Amino acid sequence: MEPAADRPVFDPFDPRWSSDPFPLYAELREHSPIHRNEMGFWVLARHADCLAVLRDHRRASSEGMNMDEGGAPARIRRPITGENPEAAGLVALRPFLFRDPPDHTRLRGLVAKAFTPKVVLSLRDRTQQVVDELLDAAMDADDVDLLAEFAYPLPVRVICDLLGVPLEDQDRFKRWSEALAQGLDPDFLLTDDVIEARGEAGMQFAQYFFELLTERRRTPGADLLSRLVEVTDDGTVLTETEMLSTCILLLVAGHETTVNLISGGVLALLRHPDQLERFRTDPSVHRTGIEEMLRYVSPVQLTPRTFTEDCEFGGTEFGAGDFAMLLIGSANRDAAQFDDAERFDITRTPNNHLGLGFGIHHCLGAPLARMETELALTTLVRRAPKLALASDHVTYKPSVVLRGVESLPVSMRG
Numbered sequence: 001m002e003p004a005a006d007r008p009v010f011d012p013f014d015p016r017w018s019s020d021p022f023p024l025y026a027e028l029r030e031h032s033p034i035h036r037n038e039m040g041f042w043v044l045a046r047h048a049d050c051l052a053v054l055r056d057h058r059r060a061s062s063e064g065m066n067m068d069e070g071g072a073p074a075r076i077r078r079p080i081t082g083e084n085p086e087a088a089g090l091v092a093l094r095p096f097l098f099r100d101p102p103d104h105t106r107l108r109g110l111v112a113k114a115f116t117p118k119v120v121l122s123l124r125d126r127t128q129q130v131v132d133e134l135l136d137a138a139m140d141a142d143d144v145d146l147l148a149e150f151a152y153p154l155p156v157r158v159i160c161d162l163l164g165v166p167l168e169d170q171d172r173f174k175r176w177s178e179a180l181a182q183g184l185d186p187d188f189l190l191t192d193d194v195i196e197a198r199g200e201a202g203m204q205f206a207q208y209f210f211e212l213l214t215e216r217r218r219t220p221g222a223d224l225l226s227r228l229v230e231v232t233d234d235g236t237v238l239t240e241t242e243m244l245s246t247c248i249l250l251l252v253a254g255h256e257t258t259v260n261l262i263s264g265g266v267l268a269l270l271r272h273p274d275q276l277e278r279f280r281t282d283p284s285v286h287r288t289g290i291e292e293m294l295r296y297v298s299p300v301q302l303t304p305r306t307f308t309e310d311c312e313f314g315g316t317e318f319g320a321g322d323f324a325m326l327l328i329g330s331a332n333r334d335a336a337q338f339d340d341a342e343r344f345d346i347t348r349t350p351n352n353h354l355g356l357g358f359g360i361h362h363c364l365g366a367p368l369a370r371m372e373t374e375l376a377l378t379t380l381v382r383r384a385p386k387l388a389l390a391s392d393h394v395t396y397k398p399s400v401v402l403r404g405v406e407s408l409p410v411s412m413r414g
Contacts, residue, residue, distance in 0.1 A: 007032045010043040010325065012189055012400045019396050021301065021403075022342070025330035034316045039188070042316075042324035047334035047354070049314035050326040053305055054358040056313075060305040060324075112364060119224070120367045123162060127372055130157050131379045139383065139412050143390060147263045147408040154376055155258040158368070159251055164216070164223025169208075173251065176201040180248070181256040184401045186304075202248065209247040210240070224250070250365065257299045258369045260404035262376050264297030265290070267408060269381070270389050272344045279346055280381040289346035290373050294355030296344050301329035301403045303357070328354050329403065386414030 008027040011017070016024055028035075028045040036042050044050050053060045134154060138144045156177070160170045183190060183198030190198075213225060220226040228243050238246065269276040279289050303326050307318045318324070332353045335341045356363040363369065381387065390409035397404050 009037045017400050018398050034314050045327045045330040047331040047337040050331040052313050059311045061308050127158050127375050131375050142412050145407045146410045151263040152259050155255045162224050164225045180252045205248045206244045209244050260299035261373050263408050265293035268344050275346050285346050291351045292346050292348050295332045295353035298329040298332045302327050384412045388414045
């Protein structure tokens with residue numbers, strides 16, 4: 001389906017796609033739900049079509065879709081060898097998120113053994129402790145940037161505790177994590193400086209975790225790194241490179257998306273006072289409320305796939321090798337799937353959102369993200385009943401993949 005000249009297309013260079021994409025998504029769903037944009041790749045905007053592609057991992061491949069090769073078709077990707085050694089090094093560190101079966105099945109299965117629901121449950125008390133410590137400081141200050149003082153440090157402390165990263169080392173991760181997260185956008189949208197910083201951060205992460213894993217082999221502990229070293233599946237173990245890539249994935253993916261979910265969830269509640277009051281006073285809606293935040297906020301706005309053979313989705317024919325962007329943020333506002341889809345409703349059920357992916361690539365850290373967000377927001381609204389935005393104007397980071405605010409200035413006491 002080629003869009004007519006007067007129909008909307010997905011243009012990632014247009015800053016509106018990062019500042020306020022939802023009206024643009026609505027236009028796409030109405031007029032160009034499946035189209036090939038001016039850069040040559042396919043764009044899918046409807047829930048049913050995105051879901052169908054996510055389900056079909058045999059014909060819709062994640063292989064090669066990593067932060068180094070970017071989100072563009074091969075002809076407009078930057079080279080990953082020769083002049084770009086940092087990117088070449090990171091390709092070797094490609095985590096299971098960007099792999100297909102059988103590699104994906106083996107790696108995810110091994111990591112899942114060390115990342116069980118029991119492990120997440122064991123982190124609940126520690127998470128609550130960190131939430132309380134951060135809110136103690138925020139309440140004392142009253143006027144704070146809730147992103148910097150609460151939504152950001154909470155997930156990084158929890159994931160570092162899970163991995164067994166010493167407290168004194170956690171601050172250095174802020175710069176590295178931000179560089180990798182900023183570099184998740186397709187390469188053709190990034191400056192050379194951003195790509196260079198991303199490659200350098202990846203190498204610094206790898207060196208750090210190499211040293212930490214070496215130490216865990218000598219002296220195992222109760223942390224996830226020690227379990228990754230020990231985990232086996234019929235004699236199969238994670239290689240050194242696989243462990244390094246998994247550590248980086250868990251830290252970045254388990255941190256940046258949860259930051260955006262917590263901050264975006266707070267913003268949605270503050271902008272919908274009736275929902276905020278219900279969330280504060282009715283524990284029965286906490287679970288559905290978190291799911292609605294995953295749908296409405298959509299911390300991850302899009303995900304790429306490459307078709308491995310000629311195929312058809314949503315009435316459109318695709319060729320082998322065609323590249324597609326699935327607009328998850330748009331799928332999560334599709335009126336064909338959700339009643340009154342633009343409304344923020346913390347009682348919404350059913351809620352078949354794609355905020356955590358679907359199928360074999362469904363977020364491995366989903367239970368941890370849900371737990372952190374629940375404890376963060378329920379404690380926040382209880383301790384700060386007069387919480388209010390300090391400014392009606394909120395600026396979003398210039399990213400089309402991860403959607404999150406630059407800052408969230410609030411008054412803790414109204």
